[in-house]
Amino acid sequence: MTTNAIAAPSVREEDEAGLWVESVSVTFGQGSRQTRALSETSLAVRPGEIVCLIGPSGCGKSTVLNVISGLINEYEGQVHVGGKPLSLPNRRIGYMFQQDALFPWLTVTENIIMPMKVAGVPRAERQERTKELIGTVQLDGFERHYPHQLSGGMRKRVQLARLLAQDPAYLLLDEPFGALDAQTRLIMQKEFLDIWARRGKPGSLFVTHDLVEAIEMGDRILVFSRRPGRIRAEYHVDLPRSRTVTSMMGSHEYETLFASLWADLEEEARLSMAASPGGDES
């Protein structure tokens, strides 16, 4: 196992495939009220891997996702997808938010159909794919329920199905299970990994503040510094896949990795708290 920390990953290697973020900086506000959210951040997500982003609150982790997804348009630096500069809107990049972003006036089925409507998928194919996706996330029998009639875990499943309905080549996940209770979160993490593997392992950027989740999910883990965010360290997770909380427990690699991650994160979190009391997530 190699837990070699690198200052910043060298971007633009030989392979053009993947999602490349190169020296991206983001500044919010104007004049004296300017806040620098991201500073010269570079990272890459290759097809088939999950890259986890961890860091203190308000360090700009979500900002990276918002730049890639096009929700933030004003930034310096470059984003490349599959060797080409990012063009928007980009249906090949799916985004799953922490908050419930299901349309409350639409049923489970109608919510899942939405991205296919946007993409102009023919009706018959829409129906067929929706049915399949509902099966994938185990929501059979709930097709005509409205989001408010579902539990938190089920709503996450609908969101996951809707994300997959977009047929994305890359996934952006912003603390997708952060708002769930502890047990449901563990279940959803496992289900996500199963579905992700079955769906051809789209390259994923997974923001979390949960170290265990990062180790369970990630092929690589990038530790963000406090604001303005930069990447402070990169870790490769060499634990065998199909990691579960219980299978990782007691493993030497897991414990070493956890300790190094926490050492990095704790320092940044303390510095961040000292710099801005009551740090806000951006």
Next chain:
Amino acid sequence: MSIVSTETDNGTAVSTERAVGSDRTRRMGRRVLERINPALRLQQLLLFGALLLIWEAVVRVGWLNPFWSSQPTRIAGRLWELVGTGAVIPHLWATLSATFMGFAIGLVSGVIAGALLGYFRRLADLFEPLVMGLYSLPRVALAPLLILYFGIGLSSKVALAVTLAFFLVLLNTQAGVRGADINLKNAAKTMGASEFFIVRRVVMPAAIPWIITGAQNALIFSLTAVVVGEMLVSTVGLGHLVTRASATYDTTSVFALLAIMGFVAVVLNNVLLIIERRAQRYSPGARR
């Protein structure tokens, strides 16, 4: 071992989630039943009946002069004459048709204007003093002017109703459009949706509860505007009948007409409540 236990956890979690779903549905059913509580409805009727009895008794004992106050038995008789003979029908029709026309025009134009002002922030800033100024104006004061422009017939009443309905719908629509959840808009955006798609499929549906609230007020205010217009100058309509009756000191007819108007208002309100409940079936009691 660990994998087995996770799998079992998974299974139980799914079944508890199902239980939560069906429990919610059951609770919703009970809430609908509670709304038509027969015991409460009976008490309400008894209270109303008691008030009528006191009214009748006070007149019969001689504490009130029926010339001014009339009395329930006489009013009931007059109601029978007005409704039973069909004498009131053309007047009721005149009032209702003007109300619906004013409401419909106000609703459509109010939704369009409100959507534009809600969506384009700068446009809203530009129009804000004008809209608020006109909204604050006691619009029944416009009636003489409108009668001058549109004549004493139906159209002046419709116009007066529009001036009330339009602003109520506009302000509610604007608030709803502006308040549409940014997360939902972002979700559609990250699906690759165009701005037009987002407005049509996300922003407007999100504003519907607000639009319905605006419409409920607009319909009742349209009725009020039409009656006021009819009272000022008209040859037909419930408002016209009230003015005529009071001019001849016919208080019994005035009370009978008030009863008819009250009944119409209650029916209209209930129709809108049913529409509201249907439109919001996806989230009971989200906005009342």
